[in-house]
Amino acid sequence: MAATGAAEDAIIVLGQHIRLARLARGITAEHLAGSAGITRKNLAAIESGSAAVSIGNVFNVATIVGVPLVNGVMGARCASSAGCPAFPMLATAGKTRLSPPRRVLRNAVPA
Template sequence: MRPSIAVEDAVLTLGANIRNARLRRRLPQSVVAERAGVSLNTLSKVENGDCGVSIGNIASILNAVGLLPLLSSLASSENDDAGLLMEEKNLPRRIRQKKKPSLSS
């Protein structure tokens, strides 16, 4: 099954961003591939936006160019405006205190 156009566009952009990061660091593909433990063919697929590359290989390549910390923050709650908004709507409007037990002597 083929991914949606939005997914393909996002993966193409990710690949271009990885390529640009590699080039800014003046790293040849062979060095990044070796550091990441992937083949040149796999690195080329990632940089060209191939949707069939595993997330593990992408993570290894990001690590090789020093961008791995960005991966762990992708779906974090700080970046999930829609999820936080939905969670906020489900919060109780008010919180009632428990009744204090009456002291009967």
């Protein structure tokens, strides 16, 4: 079953957050994959926002690099990515900037 548009957006943003958190902590992809018990290829799929990876592996990797899954990346929705709690790294990522989802969630309320 294919992911819906909103689910695809969430997967992409979560993958971006995971990658930025890994880089900010100076963790190599090989080290993180090994720590999570997954292949480097699987980690690349997670970081690129592939919907074909195990949600357990995604949550495990997010936890290892310190990406919040509640009241952070996954816990809020808003009408705009500017200052949105769902996209906290947009304003603070320095040279590396997360891109908002292809479709911005409109008229959504906090989860």
